[in-house]
Amino acid sequence: MTEFIYLYMYIHMHATILPVLADPVRLTLISALKEGERSVGDLTRAAGIAQSGVSRHLRILHQAGVVSVRAQAQQRLYRLNPEPFLQLEGWLAEFHHLWSARLERFAGALTQRQLERRNDPGEQ
Numbered sequence: 001m002t003e004f005i006y007l008y009m010y011i012h013m014h015a016t017i018l019p020v021l022a023d024p025v026r027l028t029l030i031s032a033l034k035e036g037e038r039s040v041g042d043l044t045r046a047a048g049i050a051q052s053g054v055s056r057h058l059r060i061l062h063q064a065g066v067v068s069v070r071a072q073a074q075q076r077l078y079r080l081n082p083e084p085f086l087q088l089e090g091w092l093a094e095f096h097h098l099w100s101a102r103l104e105r106f107a108g109a110l111t112q113r114q115l116e117r118r119n120d121p122g123e124q
Contacts, residue, residue: 017065025049037078
């Protein structure tokens with residue numbers, strides 16, 4: 001049963017969150033929302049596109065569960081939902097060993113190259 005739940009979360013994340021995050025305008029909106037709740041007007045200025053385009057992207061983010069919205073008088077205020085990002089962080093953590101080992105090897109190779117350059121009399 002646990003494997004089924006994990007598989008569902010994996011498929012759901014890839015089917016909704018990753019494609020949603022792949023769009024540069026939506027990434028701009030998410031970056032603007034990191035600072036806190038923002039109005040559509042604020043987000044339109046941050047994105048640099050027409051309000052109709054921002055509204056379309058916000059609808060996609062809302063449907064994916066990335067943002068939530070509340071009405072305040074005539075405004076709609078958007079904020080990030082942390083849950084999808086926590087799920088993504090957990091999923092990425094499973095692959096941390098893949099890039100951390102490579103980065104450590106890369107750092108070692110750079111250090112070795114710097115030592116070789118210091119010890120090479122032709123380089124000075």
